[in-house]
Amino acid sequence: MADGGASEMLMLITGLITAGIAASVLIASWGGIANSIESSKMQVEADTMTKASLTSDPMDMAWNQTACNLTIHIQNSGKLVLKNDEIGVIVNGSETSISGRRMLTSTTDWVQGQVLELRICPIGLVFNPGDETVLTVIVRSEEYRGVSGTYAFSEVIRFG
């Protein structure tokens, strides 16, 4: 009887310890999942509020083959401030180098509604007036609740 009681007590204690460890592991893993969901939520929010669009007339883009200069104008059409020094531009699937940038108004921050002028060189490409190609622009916002939003758009343009 005494042996049986000791054995049951041992099993009970073992069971309690095992259950406690299992509960700790589950709660810890839940915390990780919750953090992951929160982080994803912040990213989706930032991406949702980040947007840009082409202000230049896509039918008549200013292009100088000799100087390798394509001038484009991009408007911040989102809700977050955009970083004007973190922009990617792809022309006809090729990378470009940015030779100049300026805001068209006296503002320094690229806030909603403001337009940034970019002078870019599509490396190694030759275009003639009337040629059409695809322009892709990728922008990044300032940090919003710890994360930056990104946005990309593509548009067919014609060289003037």
Added chain:
Amino acid sequence: MIVGTALLGIFALASMSLTESTQMAASIDEMAIQEPELRAINATDDGVTIHVNITNIGDENIDYEHMWFTIDGGEPFQASQHHTSTSLLFPGEIQHIQISGTGLVSPSRIFVSALGATSAVIIA
């Protein structure tokens, strides 16, 4: 008892997560950017001034500070530089804007854009 309590806790947290996910979806939907819609109706040039009629065909008000014109592929300029009597173009409203001082001789096309909405017309 401990296992039961832990499972109850997990289920409670899962329920909270579901509720939070629903709220998150709703809040993100509210944050979504509504793109305006506008149309350039017609434009004429009398040799000194370009007259352009525009209208808001969407549901969102359009701020003239956010509206930019481009003539013949040139540098964009804000509509608010040439229209100061009002600040917003309301849905359904038609506005006549006079653009002078461009220095352009016989301009042929005017393009207007605002937060992703675009339109263009020939200048007669």
